[in-house]
Amino acid sequence: MTKRELIQKTGFTLLAMCMAANIVFLGLIIFFIASKGLSIISWEFLTQAPVDAMTRGGIAPAIVGTLYLTLGAVLIALPLGAACAIYLTEYSPKGWTVNLIRISVNNLAGVPSVVFGLFGLAIFVKKAGFGVSMLSGSLTLGILALPVIISASQEALIAVPQSIREASLALGATRWETIHRVVLPAALPGILTGVILSVGRVAGETAPILFTAAAFYMKGYPDSVLSEVMALPYHIYALMTEGTHPEIQTQIAYGSSLVLLALVLSVSMLAIFIRQRYRRGYNA
């Protein structure tokens, strides 16, 4: 083997090790959480409310709360995000507005999540007077999800071939008719992927709901959009940092972490699956 070949071989081995590290990380996280969490999970754990200051019982209100918050966030972010993507790809000529909006979206995506939390606290909780509530939390998470939905939708819209837009316009369809009858249906799987990705992101976020929505301990389920909610990620945080029975609480946290991890990972794998199928379909 020449020296050149040796260098190449060493280099490639290092790169393979970097890649392998990702798999190891993912494997380690899933393995540790699953190995200790599985024994905690039972039907009661998933369907009952916590009792005795969260040392016994289940985590059902936290699961339900997370679903509510996520649903609320998507309801807010999807129309805004899709509209923004449609404007950027379908309506807007090149120019300063596009650049301005694009830069805003990119920067909004880079804002630390705790800053969203402060914004939600100052605007929704205090100024709008929604208090610490599901509504405040959903609005805050919705803004956080906006860039995810915008970029996924934009990608999906750009992937729709220009030729079918032209076909529609050439038949005398207006721009809007073309968008909602031809372009949007064709881009739907891609937009859906964006929605699912944002669900995965939102469901796992903690910092934005710390001061806007989350409750440490609730016996029942939230009864209005203005009531506080429990949420899985905050629940895990609280179990690890508050309360008086660290041993038992850590065990419950393992169970809750496994539930959250399973939820988020299955959602993101679903998104990846849809996208791959859809891309293959397009090329055929």
Add this chain to the structure above:
Amino acid sequence: MHSASKERGAADFLLSGNGVKSAPGLFGEAENSCIEPKISARGVNFYYGPKRALKDINMDFSPRLITAIIGPSGCGKSTFIRLLNRMNELVPGTRLEGEILLDGLDIVAPVCDVAELRKRVGMVFQKPNPFPKSIFENVAYGLEINGSLARRAIEEKVEDSLKKAALWDEVKDRLRESALGLSGGQQQRLCIARCLAVEPEVILFDEPCASLDPISTAKIEELILTLKKTYTIVIVTHNMQQAARVSDRTAFFLMGELIEYGGTGMIFKAPHDRRTEDYITGRFG
């Protein structure tokens, strides 16, 4: 645009100033030469940014004739045909000078409704571009966006259009299947059917056979010839045999200029301009 027919007087007036450098054809237009043109382009210049893609084009298209536009690639023939239904507006940074008249009315004017225009001037593209919808939905699309027809009427119209496009027998049992499952030639005939369903007056073909095999090409050519009875047809092609086979009149474009325009027989047998002759005989392009 609804009142176009009432305003033919304006067209006659404009025709008197006709400066088109078209030579009289040898056949196929004796009965048409006295009829006012369906479409007229007057002093058309077109720019992509600073680049002048079309130079002072003056050209008339007679009704119920097939006009072919030939020329080497990049000569502006596709650009020109896309002006006739204002498709070039979709390209940012372009600019048009001059007038384009449809039945004597300026289609470039701001008051002209571009959607109405495109219903009257249909287009079939280089690459078949069916929607990712069913065969039926593809043809029904143009009817549905107008929204006035009953379901039953739409079904009849779809069948009628598919028959006119010589596709009905091949697809009648699978109208609900995706149009993307059709062969390239079938897709192109579907696009023609889709265009016919809207009942246009003019159909623009932009190299409709560029991506098709010879058998599909022959079918499309045959179809275009039958459509001539009802529609004014403009076809852009890089295939000179195709132009000779289907068209009544032929225009030769070179580097954004209309070099010569006349009866197809004359253009191919006795062109006036040296450049046309060079192109026809394959000396360049």
Add this chain to the structure above:
Amino acid sequence: MIKRNKEKGIEWLFTALAFSSLVFLTGIVIVLVKEALPIFSTVSLPAFLGGESWYPTAEPPEFGIFPLIMASFWVSAGAMLICVPLGVGSALYLHELAGERQRAVLKPVIEVLASVPSIIYGFFGMVILAPFLQDRFNLPIGLCVLSTSIVLGVMATPTVASIAEDALGYVPRSFREASFALGANRWETLTRVIIPAAGSGISTAVILGMSRAIGETMTVLMVAGGAAVVPSSIFDPVRPMTAAIAAEMGEAPVGSDHYHALFAVALALFIVTFAFNIIAELISRRYRLKLGLSR
């Protein structure tokens, strides 16, 4: 005519909605500035940024965020040492060595790793990594700069990897072919042609990875240990800016000095991440122009 007016109306509606991101971003800036400003009547800007004591609830309170800034800096810098080589290495592997079938598995692995919630990383760091480090290095407490850097580094790796992989994808095939044609092998082509060509694209990935690490909240809140002092070794517990905000905001009475001080911390944090994002944006735009891409 009605149809045309409807079209115009719809276009206006979309234009208005499209500006929502800008509105929110501006809203965030306004809120941060407005809520942060009052603190500067209590403490001067240099004392705020340079002060070494963060005792917001003491009597009298002290609002010096230098220890918080240093904590954020050190844990992020440590994270960079992990995520840059691993992330860029993974991107190079994906781009250069993985075949179609490997990519079909490995790319989802990276995306899934990126989607693991930060609370899970925090939990993992707290219950697995910290006790392990405590044991291994015989520390009084395992929650420190080192453990935080490791967890943050792992978290940021997929971010760096996927952005860097995108950047590599922009390098034209012809570069590679030209290099092969001159007799270079794959490694030489990679290190001398492709990496330099993608250099600024890769640096975008690094900057965005850094931005992600600095802005990360839950992980550092749980793993960093929480002591608001300037660290003197990698085994010291620290309190980065995000952790201070998240931990203390719940107890700070609205309108108090402490409340305003935390908003000022958030403003500082926002300015830093905003600057990083803008720099990344500028670099990547120049990069694409250089490679002759418009988008």
